[in-house]
Amino acid sequence: MAIRNMTVATRSLDADMTVDEFKEWLRRFDTDRDGRISREELRRAMRAIRARFTGWRSRQGISYADADGDGYIDDSEVDGLIEFAQKNLGLKIVAY
Numbered sequence: 001m002a003i004r005n006m007t008v009a010t011r012s013l014d015a016d017m018t019v020d021e022f023k024e025w026l027r028r029f030d031t032d033r034d035g036r037i038s039r040e041e042l043r044r045a046m047r048a049i050r051a052r053f054t055g056w057r058s059r060q061g062i063s064y065a066d067a068d069g070d071g072y073i074d075d076s077e078v079d080g081l082i083e084f085a086q087k088n089l090g091l092k093i094v095a096y
Helices: 019-027 039-048 054-065 075-088
Strands: 016-018 092-094
Touching (some): 016 019, 019 092, 039 054, 054 075, 075 092
Parallel strands (some): 016 092
16 A cells, blocks of 8 residues: 655655655655756655665665666666665555
């Protein structure tokens, strides 16, 4: 069951979220509104879920998901970031 109406700061790592909810949540950290997630924006997202070692993990996440090597995660690369988040951050992202 997906948890709805939770704020970014209080989202639990134990709660399931759908792929669409994850994408919407991630978009909140796109501070420059360019449609891509930078390493710093990813780091802020990780801090919001109280992940540890966010500098290292954000670097790893970008490296893992950035298929074209430009240093950003765009819409076509979000699936790789979802896979990284499930494996390395303990997030439960389901396809509803």
